Amino acid sequence: MRGLLRIFALLSGAVAQTQLNTSEVSIMGASYSGNGCPRGTVSTSFSSDRMIITLSFDAVHPFIGPGATRSDSAKNCVVHLQVKYPSGWQFVINGTRWHGLFTLADGIRAQLYTLFELVSRDTQVINVPTVTLNGTADVSGQLFNADLPVLDELRSGCGSDTILVHDRWSLSGTKENVYQEEWMAGDTPLIQQLELKWKECKR
Ligand SMILES: *[C@@H]1O[C@H](CO)[C@@H](O)[C@H](O)[C@H]1NC(C)=O
Ligand SMILES: *[C@@H]1O[C@H](CO)[C@@H](O)[C@H](O)[C@H]1NC(C)=O
Ligand SMILES: *[C@@H]1O[C@H](CO)[C@@H](O)[C@H](O)[C@H]1NC(C)=O
Secondary structure: OHHHHHHOOOOOOOOOOOOHHHHEEEEEEEEEEOOOOOOOOEEEEEEEOOOEEEEEOOOOOEOOOOHHHHHHHHHEEEEEEEOOOOOOOOEEEEEEEEEEEEEOOOEEEEEEEEEEEEOOOOOEEEEEEEEEEEOOOOOOOOEEEEEEEEEHHHHHHHHOOOEEEEEEEEEEEEEEOOOOOEEEOOOOOOOOOOOEEEOOOOO
């Protein structure tokens, strides 16, 4: 009986733990630049539980082949996100996820590179390992959905209530002697999701 009571006390203790007040978490501002994100083509949103930031890039159209310049074949963007959160809390970026539609004709190889920075007194940078997307003949309309674990944890500070997140990516395709072709589906946005994990600061 005593044991049961103790278990009950432990359980109710866990329930009583403070919850993140999601209405105090928001994206205060977003700016971006790069040839993969012309003005007016990026949207940002938070999931209602504030665990996922979704970035939608609506104008990423890389193509390769004769006449294609470096700027045609390689697209990039830097996004600066100002995230507001309540004091007494911090978040960790523990993953990123990409969604997009692409057609990689025989032998075209595309690479996606991602880097994050949390800008504060001690700026932390993380390089997500580059993903190589391999195409084979007649692969069309395939979804790519790279779940990239971030190796070390990027942690926001406990003392501040806003932080700047820099999110930089580049996407490029290469193949020798090929006719010029687009390989991203034109009408589908490239979507990136940042997975956040919230923690209460230790007092
Ligand atoms: C959450 O934050 C909002 C805005 O600051 C506030 O109005 C509300 O009372 C808070 N809710 C709780 C449960 O603390
Ligand atoms: C991030 O943390 C959440 C919650 O702990 C977990 O479900 C998810 O798998 C983690 N993501 C990565 C990439 O580690
Ligand atoms: C693509 O090929 C490279 C080299 O062969 C390999 O390292 C990589 O894991 C492949 N990527 C995918 C998504 O299969």
